[in-house]
Amino acid sequence: MKIATWNVNSVKARCTHLTNWLKTASPDVVLLQELKCITEEFPRLEIEAAGYQSAVIGQKAYNGVAILAKEKIEDPVFALPGEQPDDQARYVEGTVSGVRIASIYLPNGNPIASPKFTYKLDFMERLYRRGKELLATEAPVVLGGDWNVCPTDEDVWDLKAMAKDALVQPETRAAFRKILYQGWTDAIRTLHPHERIYTYWDYFQNRFARDHGLRIDHLLLSPRAADRLIAAGVDRTPRALEKPSDHTPAWCELS
DNA sequence: ATGGTCGGGCTCCGA
Numbered sequence: 211m212k213i214a215t216w217n218v219n220s221v222k223a224r225c226t227h228l229t230n231w232l233k234t235a236s237p238d239v240v241l242l243q244e245l246k247c248i249t250e251e252f253p254r255l256e257i258e259a260a261g262y263q264s265a266v267i268g269q270k271a272y273n274g275v276a277i278l279a280k281e282k283i284e285d286p287v288f289a290l291p292g293e294q295p296d297d298q299a300r301y302v303e304g305t306v307s308g309v310r311i312a313s314i315y316l317p318n319g320n321p322i323a324s325p326k327f328t329y330k331l332d333f334m335e336r337l338y339r340r341g342k343e344l345l346a347t348e349a350p351v352v353l354g355g356d357w358n359v360c361p362t363d364e365d366v367w368d369l370k371a372m373a374k375d376a377l378v379q380p381e382t383r384a385a386f387r388k389i390l391y392q393g394w395t396d397a398i399r400t401l402h403p404h405e406r407i408y409t410y411w412d413y414f415q416n417r418f419a420r421d422h423g424l425r426i427d428h429l430l431l432s433p434r435a436a437d438r439l440i441a442a443g444v445d446r447t448p449r450a451l452e453k454p455s456d457h458t459p460a461w462c463e464l465s
Numbered sequence: 466a467t468g469g470t471c472g473g474g475c476t477c478c479g480a
């Protein structure tokens with residue numbers, strides 16, 4: 211079972227890239243972020259034609275997440291459980307072939323001296339609580355998405371330039387570790403412990419060609435899912451196309 | 466120190 215996550219930076223602008231990639235990569239499940247369209251305008255028909263069902267929560271202009279799957283998506287939930295419903299479409303969860311899977315668009319959080327950073331940390335606390343509930347089920351679970359977190363210095367090309375960025379702050383990393391240490395396995399880092407691996411390259415300054423990137427798209431596996439982990443990686447091919455997203459798909463394969 | 470590039474929706478915001 212191949213599960214991928216891809217921040218497409220507008221699903222409408224990237225529809226052709228997406229459907230072509232579905233055909234060539236043929237993942238069983240794809241987690242999308244930054245749809246940038248309302249739910250009703252999600253290109254459901256094009257994606258169905260490629261052989262995928264979808265569970266979608268969108269909103270106007272910003273955010274928006276989806277799960278695409280070849281098999282049925284059962285019991286979808288369209289928000290992070292919390293006190294009051296979120297006005298930002300950043301979380302969808304569903305079950306595919308017995309695996310509980312979430313597509314997460316974690317808040318960017320910049321600038322750090324603003325309510326946006328607080329919102330990011332609050333969101334991570336809510337995710338921590340949801341993670342605890344999901345682990346308690348002892349089911350195979352995958353928390354995938356654009357986490358907007360560089361877990362360690364190895365996940366950053368230019369540390370100096372990123373020093374004040376929300377993606378590398380000690381509080382951000384601590385909140386990520388707090389989730390990870392509940393018992394999750396970072397699929398890509400576990401199988402590639404000492405490689406420079408990036409999933410995002412800024413549009414500025416030809417960063418992709420120079421491989422000046424960040425690793426911010428992650429797939430976290432519960433113990434039952436981690437037991438089945440056989441491969442993981444990053445597919446850089448869509449990032450090299452004309453008019454690409456600034457992110458490229460990260461994926462893992464479970465037996 | 467700054468500005469470089471995108472997408473969306475409207476003359477600016479978020480990344």
